[in-house]
Each structure stands twice: as structure tokens, then as C-alpha cells.
Amino acid sequence: MKERGIFNKYNAFWLATILVIFGLLFGLIAAGVINQVYLTVLMGIGINIILAVSLNLIIGLTGQFSLGHAGFMCIGAYAAGVVMKNVSSSVGGVLLGMLIGILISVVVGLLVAGPTLRLRGDYLAIATLGFGEIIRIVILNMNITNGAAGMVLQKVVDWPLIYIMVVLTLVVILNFGRSAPGRACLAIREDEVAAEAMGINTTKYKIMAFVLGAVFASVAGSLYAGCYYVIKPDMFTFNKSIEILVLVVFGGMGSITGSVIAAIVIGFINIFLQSFSDIRMIVYGLALVCIMIFRPGGLLGTKEFSYSALYKKLTSKGASK
Amino acid sequence: MVQFLQQIVNGLSLGSIYALIALGYTMVYGIIKLINFAHGDIYMLGAYVGFICTVQLGLGFFPALIIAMVTCAIIGVVIEKIAYKPLRNATRIAALITAIGVSYFLEASTQKIMGTSAHSFPDVLGTQTFNVLGVVISMKQIIIFVVTILLMLLLQYVVQKTKIGRAMRAVSVDADAAQLMGVNVNATISYTFAIGSALAGAAGVLVGIYYNTVSPLMGLVPGIKAFIAAVFGGIGIIPGAMFGGFFIGIVETLVTGYGSSLYKDAVVYIILIIILIVKPAGLLGKNVKEKV
Amino acid sequence: MSLLQANNLTRIFGGLAAVSDVSLEINENELIGLIGPNGAGKTTLFNLLTGVYEPSAGTIELNVNGKMKSIGGMAPYAITKLGMARTFQNIRLFKNLTVLDNVKIAMSKNIKYGALTAILRLPKYYEEEAKIDKLAWDLLEVVHLTEKGNELAKNLPYGEQRRLEIARALATEPKILFLDEPAAGMNPQETKDLTVLIRRLQKQFGLTIILIEHDMSLVMSLCERIYVLDYGKCIASGNPEEIRNNPRVIEAYLGEGAEC
Known part of the structure; x- marks a missing residue:
């Protein structure tokens, strides 16, 4: 039970996990086991993890149903795209664009969150959908973004940067989730009236979760612009929001671990469905319906993997028998 | 002035279509509190049925309209039975996600069967136009408007004067109480889906004729706009949906006519957000607070 | 000085006054009962005092560090931070x-x-x-x-x-704890334990407690003062003995067959 601040054994386990996966990826890529095609898939999975986890913060942890996530991804993508085109087509350019995207997303996020988060459930979903589309239409009509034709960019982002960003996103969102503000968000999800009665400023925490989620969606967008050559406004319609939603629902609303697993699993399934892209959408649709009917909690429900829980499980089993 | 009147005429025919779709949204929401996200796709299917009837079977406008309405009614009921009924006691979010899934499924299946590209719809109503004081009104616009008004009158009659209509109103107020009073709730919900989907099917045929084109994703944006129309008028309220539909249609044509067509969608979304913030129950609705 | 004071509180829902012209005064460390037939407006009164509803008319004042502060219409979380907490009738x-x-x-x-x-x-x-x-x-x-x-x-x-x-x-x-039907659905033994618990909490935490309850044995044995609501109006207040013998209360609430 003795925990000495940040230097406890669980955090050491986590650090080790991060390094081992990095080493593994590095080795496999160096050895040529992961070729360029698979690497591109992996990078897509990384970006999807960031998107799914950040949407899960809003939907799963805080219970606020947003369908506007693609709008924030669009902001990040275009911020990076514009900087790459006009300032520097390099990793530095992407990072600068990412920073600008984050700032814009915070401002837009606050503008969207203030009025809409007073709405509940399905009304909120439609309002955020509307905002997401407005963001996209504004970007579509700007000169600097080259309108509907989109922007052709160079690939400057490599996998280590995406890996670092994925880890950063997970650390921030998990740490947020397991803290007093995170518990406040969970309370809002469970029962807004009761949360308010227990002294929680529900508006403040809803906005906090929404803006934090928007920021990471924007980060994912910037990374996307840095490694996929082309960005166009019609890549960020609310269909994209729904694609992210599928990941969250599949993994389990409220489980960050679930979102990560869902992004990986669906990423690999997509490789196999690549040659039947028309069937892919049919399968997505059926999957959503079936999950909701037969397993509404998704893969993991609200369960979360943690070393401390694993440790407790192992030790208690050893002690009882 | 002539241009303004012309936009109003165009707006009324576009608004008729939104109103027909909005009615389905509003009826379903009124009765089971579900935003039937797939409703726009039912309308798309209606357009395709109309297309097949006129092009491949060589039928006229009215037979095509009737067949599309019946087909859509059946599809609507089947969707309700398979996808929504198991979730009747789930959260509204779960139901909404299911509806999104159904929508995806319908779009993708249509793309698979009919191809992803648009088909052009034949001019079954001719291209005759009338000139009234400089305002050009086409035969198509008149028929769309007249058909819409007739269907709305029919709907009002069904809801207000028939036994099914009374059951629908009872279920929308309190499903449990209606059940105890002997109303067959499941059948009533099926009827609601059937009527709403039939109206969407009619809208699909009308829009196919109006724009001379059908495509698998055509239901997406009009579906959302019709939903906005329903919210604007007060979701769950039938006259509200009619009013909202005409309003959104006219606003859209005015923005296109006087501003930029690129911003017409944005304006509609902004109207939605304003109405949700200022009067979330809609223009004709009443606010209901959660009981603590 | 009193701890919580409500003057002429009224709350109207669509033309119907759920609470009308109710005044309360609650002192530190008191244990107050709020009783009345179903639909008398007890929970609505709780909701007004804890900020869930805004009063249509009237004032609510809370003693904050020796000064009376008006809290009518404040957000529930802000009121909670000032030292008022509650439980819910339908467990939340x-x-x-x-x-x-x-x-x-x-x-x-x-x-x-x-x-x-x-x-x-x-x-x-x-x-x-x-x-x-x-x-x-x-x-x-x-x-x-x-x-x-x-x-x-x-x-x-x-x-x-x-x-x-x-x-x-x-x-x-909290300084004041609002309990909305804490014994609802409990058997007699659980109710007895709850009575002991409430009394202990009041001592241990120096609380002022206001409770809504239908179980008369609990109210009569626990509460020092009782307010009686009927049709949104406060029809009586006083100690348990006074309430028990108040003809208006007997008429409106306890009825003829009351055995207390």
C-alpha cells in the first residue's frame, strides 16, 4: 500500500511497457518484418487510437454524446497543412501547426461547449454534429486551405513521433481520468443531478472534458496531415466522426483500454477488408447494431487495464489458496 | 421582388420535401423518443424504388409513388422490429447509435447493389412551366406542393380522427399507461414507423423528380435538415414539423439566392444550434424539466 | 441567529402552486421533520432549498460565517459548497x-x-x-x-x-443535511438502526438535520420540531406533542384512525 509519489512500481511497469513496445516496433521495422505497407497501417492505427481515446473521454467518461469530433480533427489537419505549405514542410512545421491547431481547437471547443453542453443526450449529439459540419464548411470556404480541392503535402512524419503522441495522449487522458476532475466527469456520466448536488460544477467539468478531447482530436489531425500526403474537407465529414464513434462503441464506452484495442483490431480487420471497401461499410453498420443489441457495453464495458489491479488480483489469489 | 417571390416558390417546393421527411422524424420521436437517424436513408430508398418503377418497369408517376410508399412502410416496420425493438428499454444514446448503424447499413447496401454513382431520374411529369407575373412555376413544383399538402391532410385526419391515431397519441404521452388501457403498444409503434416511412418514401420519389437524380448518399444531408426542421417546429409535434420543413426550405433557397450556396448548409446548422439553445423544445413545444 | 431561513417560498409549475407561501426557520443543531401527505410539496421544498428549482417567489437565506446570505436560485453545486447536502427520495x-x-x-x-x-x-x-x-x-x-x-x-x-x-x-x-425519506422501503429493524445512526451523526458531526419521512414512529421519536405541509402550504409547526394534538394535522394528514 505504500506509494511514494510518482516513483512507484506500477509507474515503473508502465514505463517498461512503453519502452518494450517501442523497442519491439523498432526491431521489427529494422529487420524488415514490418514493411512499408504495414507501417502505414500502424501509423493509421496510432492516429485512430488518439481519436478514439479522446472521443471516449467525452462520450464514455463524461457521458456527453458528441458527433463533432471530425471537426476538430479537421482543424488540426489544416493547421498543420497550412504551416507545412507556407512555413516549413518538415517535422518542425507539423509540430508548429499542431500547436496552432491546439490553440484554435481550444478556442473553438470553448465556443462550441459553452452553449451546447447544456443540452442532453441526443440533442447534444445533433448540435455537435452541426458544429462539426460548420467547422468543415468554414474551412472549405477559406482561400488559404485551397477549398474543396484540398492540399497536397509531403510526408514528413515518421512512426516514432506518432508513437510518442499516442503515449502522451494515453498518459494525459488516463491521468486525468484517475483524479478528482476525472471522477467528477464520471459522476456527471452517472447522474448529473446527483453530481451537481454533491458540489460538482458540472458545466465546468463537461467543458473541461470536451475541450481536452477536442485538443487531442486536433493533434491527431495534424499527424494525419503530416503523413498521408493529401487533406480534403470531405475527409472530415460527420461520417469520420461516426467512424471514430464505432471504435469507441466497439471497445466499450468508458474504457480507454477498450478504445486502444478496438483501434488496433479494427485497423487489422480493415487490411483484410481493403479489397472490399464497399462491404466494409455494410459490416460497420451491422456491427454497430449488433453490438448495441447483444453487447451494449462493447468489448470491455468500462473495465480498464491497470498494473495495480493485476497485482492485487495475483497477490490475493496467492494468499487465498 | 420578383426574384424574392421566385425564391419563395422554390423554397416551398424544397420545404415540402423536408416537411414530409420531418413528419416521420417527429412521429417516431414523439412515440419512442428515438432520433431515427436512418430515416433519411428510408427516403433515399423511396427515391430508388421510384426510379426502378419508372425506368425499369415503365410505370407512371402515381403508381410509382404508391409503390414507393408501401415499400418504404414495410422497410420501416422491419427495421423497427429487428433493430430498435430490442433496445426499447436501453438508453437513448444506445438507440441513437443503433440508428446510425442502420443508416450506415442501408447506405452501404444500396451502394453495393445500385453502384456508388448517381442515376438520372426521368422527367415523368414533363417540363411544362407557368409564368405568373414574372415568377416561373414549374408543373413539377405544383405537383410536389399539392401532393405534400394532400398527404399532410391525410395524416392529420389519421392522427386526429381514427382509432390508430388516438392510440398513437396515447402512446406518445405515456406508453405504460396506454398499455394498461388496452392499447397495443407494439402495433401502434409499427403503425407509426409505417406511416412515417411511407411519407419519407413519397418525399424520395418527389425529390428524385425535382432534381432528376438519385444516389445512395442522397438521404444524408436532407435527412439531417429534415430533423432540424422537426426540432425547429418542436419535435414530437406534427404541425411543428410541417412548419419547420417549409421554414428550412425557404431559408435555404433564400441563402442560395442571395448569398452563397456554399454556406446554405452552415446556415441551417446555425439555425439548429440557435433554436436548441434559445428554445430547445422548438417553436411550438413546451419545456419539460426532469423530475428529481 | 437562525442557520437557515426561508420566507414566503412559492414554486409554481404550470399554474399549480406545488409550494406556496412557506416560511421556515431552522436553528443550529436542530433535528427537524417535514411531513405531509403524498404530493404535499415536501420534495419540491427540498428542491427549492437545495437549488434544484428556482423559487417563483420568496427568499432563502443561509447563515454563512455569521452573515445571512441569500441563496435562492443559486446553482445546486454552489449551495452544496456553502454547507448544505442532501440525499434523494429515489436513490441517485x-x-x-x-x-x-x-x-x-x-x-x-x-x-x-x-x-x-x-x-x-x-x-x-x-x-x-x-x-x-x-x-x-x-x-x-x-x-x-x-x-x-x-x-x-x-x-x-x-x-x-x-x-x-x-x-x-x-x-x-455539510452544516445542514437534508434527508429525503431515508427510511423508505426499510423494515422495522433497519428503521430502528437508521434512527440510531441519524442521532449519532448529528452529535458526531454537529449537524443540523431536516428530514422528510412517512414513518411516524421515526419522525416522532427523532425530531425536535416538525413542519407539516398540505397542498403546498405549511399548516402546522411545533414539537411532536403539539403536532400530534393539532386538529388540522389530524384532519389533513393523520386521518381518523391515527394511532399515535
Whole structure:
């Protein structure tokens, strides 16, 4: 039970996990086991993890149903795209664009969150959908973004940067989730009236979760612009929001671990469905319906993997028998 | 002035279509509190049925309209039975996600069967136009408007004067109480889906004729706009949906006519957000607070 | 000076006055009962006092550090921070969270770190979390739920859920505790234990308690003063003896066959 601040054994386990996966990826890529095609898939999975986890913060942890996530991804993508085109087509350019995207997303996020988060459930979903589309239409009509034709960019982002960003996103969102503000968000999800009665400023925490989620969606967008050559406004319609939603629902609303697993699993399934892209959408649709009917909690429900829980499980089993 | 009147005429025919779709949204929401996200796709299917009837079977406008309405009614009921009924006691979010899934499924299946590209719809109503004081009104616009008004009158009659209509109103107020009073709730919900989907099917045929084109994703944006129309008028309220539909249609044509067509969608979304913030129950609705 | 004072409170729902012209005065360390037939407006009065509803007319004043502060129409969370906490008639726990987390969530007044500290896992986070953890376990001990700390709230039996609601309300460190039908659905033994618990809590935490209850034996044995509502109006107030013998109360509420 003795925990000495940040230097406890669980955090050491986590650090080790991060390094081992990095080493593994590095080795496999160096050895040529992961070729360029698979690497591109992996990078897509990384970006999807960031998107799914950040949407899960809003939907799963805080219970606020947003369908506007693609709008924030669009902001990040275009911020990076514009900087790459006009300032520097390099990793530095992407990072600068990412920073600008984050700032814009915070401002837009606050503008969207203030009025809409007073709405509940399905009304909120439609309002955020509307905002997401407005963001996209504004970007579509700007000169600097080259309108509907989109922007052709160079690939400057490599996998280590995406890996670092994925880890950063997970650390921030998990740490947020397991803290007093995170518990406040969970309370809002469970029962807004009761949360308010227990002294929680529900508006403040809803906005906090929404803006934090928007920021990471924007980060994912910037990374996307840095490694996929082309960005166009019609890549960020609310269909994209729904694609992210599928990941969250599949993994389990409220489980960050679930979102990560869902992004990986669906990423690999997509490789196999690549040659039947028309069937892919049919399968997505059926999957959503079936999950909701037969397993509404998704893969993991609200369960979360943690070393401390694993440790407790192992030790208690050893002690009882 | 002539241009303004012309936009109003165009707006009324576009608004008729939104109103027909909005009615389905509003009826379903009124009765089971579900935003039937797939409703726009039912309308798309209606357009395709109309297309097949006129092009491949060589039928006229009215037979095509009737067949599309019946087909859509059946599809609507089947969707309700398979996808929504198991979730009747789930959260509204779960139901909404299911509806999104159904929508995806319908779009993708249509793309698979009919191809992803648009088909052009034949001019079954001719291209005759009338000139009234400089305002050009086409035969198509008149028929769309007249058909819409007739269907709305029919709907009002069904809801207000028939036994099914009374059951629908009872279920929308309190499903449990209606059940105890002997109303067959499941059948009533099926009827609601059937009527709403039939109206969407009619809208699909009308829009196919109006724009001379059908495509698998055509239901997406009009579906959302019709939903906005329903919210604007007060979701769950039938006259509200009619009013909202005409309003959104006219606003859209005015923005296109006087501003930029690129911003017409944005304006509609902004109207939605304003109405949700200022009067979330809609223009004709009443606010209901959660009981603590 | 009184602790909580409500003057001429009125709340109208669509033309119907659920609470009309009710005045209350509550002193420190009192145990007050609020009774009345179903639909008399008791819960609405609670909702007005705790900020869930805004009063249509009238004022609510709370003694904050010796000064009377008007709290009518303030947001519920702000009122809670001033020292008023409540339980709900139709139990509203955070069902899918652990018993311990239910209590911790209510401690926001006590938490002195923000989101950034949490994300960066600064030493302050660990200090504060350790402190909160201890406080939360202590509170669970008070309501005898220590063994259930790591279970999900929804898995507790009914009586324990009611106790958890009380613990959660206590975690906000209230001066005044509002209990909305705390004994509803309990058997006589559980009700007896609850009576003991409420009295103990009042002493231990120096609380002022206002409770709505239909169980007359609990109200009569526990409360020092009682207010009686009927059709939204306050028809009587006084000590249990006075209420028991008040003809208007007998007529409106207890009826003819009252055996108390």
C-alpha cells in the first residue's frame, strides 16, 4: 500500500511497457518484418487510437454524446497543412501547426461547449454534429486551405513521433481520468443531478472534458496531415466522426483500454477488408447494431487495464489458496 | 421582388420535401423518443424504388409513388422490429447509435447493389412551366406542393380522427399507461414507423423528380435538415414539423439566392444550434424539466 | 441567529402552486421533520432549498460565517459548497462506480489540486489523493460500509444504498443535511438502526438535520420540531406533542384512525 509519489512500481511497469513496445516496433521495422505497407497501417492505427481515446473521454467518461469530433480533427489537419505549405514542410512545421491547431481547437471547443453542453443526450449529439459540419464548411470556404480541392503535402512524419503522441495522449487522458476532475466527469456520466448536488460544477467539468478531447482530436489531425500526403474537407465529414464513434462503441464506452484495442483490431480487420471497401461499410453498420443489441457495453464495458489491479488480483489469489 | 417571390416558390417546393421527411422524424420521436437517424436513408430508398418503377418497369408517376410508399412502410416496420425493438428499454444514446448503424447499413447496401454513382431520374411529369407575373412555376413544383399538402391532410385526419391515431397519441404521452388501457403498444409503434416511412418514401420519389437524380448518399444531408426542421417546429409535434420543413426550405433557397450556396448548409446548422439553445423544445413545444 | 431561513417560498409549475407561501426557520443543531401527505410539496421544498428549482417567489437565506446570505436560485453545486447536502427520495447513487468513489466524488470542496496537477502527477496529487482516500474510508466506517468499499454501488442492497447516500452527503462536509425519506422501503429493524445512526451523526458531526419521512414512529421519536405541509402550504409547526394534538394535522394528514 505504500506509494511514494510518482516513483512507484506500477509507474515503473508502465514505463517498461512503453519502452518494450517501442523497442519491439523498432526491431521489427529494422529487420524488415514490418514493411512499408504495414507501417502505414500502424501509423493509421496510432492516429485512430488518439481519436478514439479522446472521443471516449467525452462520450464514455463524461457521458456527453458528441458527433463533432471530425471537426476538430479537421482543424488540426489544416493547421498543420497550412504551416507545412507556407512555413516549413518538415517535422518542425507539423509540430508548429499542431500547436496552432491546439490553440484554435481550444478556442473553438470553448465556443462550441459553452452553449451546447447544456443540452442532453441526443440533442447534444445533433448540435455537435452541426458544429462539426460548420467547422468543415468554414474551412472549405477559406482561400488559404485551397477549398474543396484540398492540399497536397509531403510526408514528413515518421512512426516514432506518432508513437510518442499516442503515449502522451494515453498518459494525459488516463491521468486525468484517475483524479478528482476525472471522477467528477464520471459522476456527471452517472447522474448529473446527483453530481451537481454533491458540489460538482458540472458545466465546468463537461467543458473541461470536451475541450481536452477536442485538443487531442486536433493533434491527431495534424499527424494525419503530416503523413498521408493529401487533406480534403470531405475527409472530415460527420461520417469520420461516426467512424471514430464505432471504435469507441466497439471497445466499450468508458474504457480507454477498450478504445486502444478496438483501434488496433479494427485497423487489422480493415487490411483484410481493403479489397472490399464497399462491404466494409455494410459490416460497420451491422456491427454497430449488433453490438448495441447483444453487447451494449462493447468489448470491455468500462473495465480498464491497470498494473495495480493485476497485482492485487495475483497477490490475493496467492494468499487465498 | 420578383426574384424574392421566385425564391419563395422554390423554397416551398424544397420545404415540402423536408416537411414530409420531418413528419416521420417527429412521429417516431414523439412515440419512442428515438432520433431515427436512418430515416433519411428510408427516403433515399423511396427515391430508388421510384426510379426502378419508372425506368425499369415503365410505370407512371402515381403508381410509382404508391409503390414507393408501401415499400418504404414495410422497410420501416422491419427495421423497427429487428433493430430498435430490442433496445426499447436501453438508453437513448444506445438507440441513437443503433440508428446510425442502420443508416450506415442501408447506405452501404444500396451502394453495393445500385453502384456508388448517381442515376438520372426521368422527367415523368414533363417540363411544362407557368409564368405568373414574372415568377416561373414549374408543373413539377405544383405537383410536389399539392401532393405534400394532400398527404399532410391525410395524416392529420389519421392522427386526429381514427382509432390508430388516438392510440398513437396515447402512446406518445405515456406508453405504460396506454398499455394498461388496452392499447397495443407494439402495433401502434409499427403503425407509426409505417406511416412515417411511407411519407419519407413519397418525399424520395418527389425529390428524385425535382432534381432528376438519385444516389445512395442522397438521404444524408436532407435527412439531417429534415430533423432540424422537426426540432425547429418542436419535435414530437406534427404541425411543428410541417412548419419547420417549409421554414428550412425557404431559408435555404433564400441563402442560395442571395448569398452563397456554399454556406446554405452552415446556415441551417446555425439555425439548429440557435433554436436548441434559445428554445430547445422548438417553436411550438413546451419545456419539460426532469423530475428529481 | 437562525442557520437557515426561508420566507414566503412559492414554486409554481404550470399554474399549480406545488409550494406556496412557506416560511421556515431552522436553528443550529436542530433535528427537524417535514411531513405531509403524498404530493404535499415536501420534495419540491427540498428542491427549492437545495437549488434544484428556482423559487417563483420568496427568499432563502443561509447563515454563512455569521452573515445571512441569500441563496435562492443559486446553482445546486454552489449551495452544496456553502454547507448544505442532501440525499434523494429515489436513490441517485453513481451506480457504476465503486462505493469508495461515490464518497470521494462528493469531496470536491476538500480537493486542492487541479486537472493540470493530476495530468502531470505532481507530488501534490499524491498527497491530496492519500488524504482523500483516508477521509473516504473513515466516512464509510461511520456508516458501516467499510467492507463494501470496493464494490460497485449498484450491487449494494437497498438499505446499504441509503446509508451510502448519507455517507456521500456527509463527504461534502455539510452544516445542514437534508434527508429525503431515508427510511423508505426499510423494515422495522433497519428503521430502528437508521434512527440510531441519524442521532449519532448529528452529535458526531454537529449537524443540523431536516428530514422528510412517512414513518411516524421515526419522525416522532427523532425530531425536535416538525413542519407539516398540505397542498403546498405549511399548516402546522411545533414539537411532536403539539403536532400530534393539532386538529388540522389530524384532519389533513393523520386521518381518523391515527394511532399515535
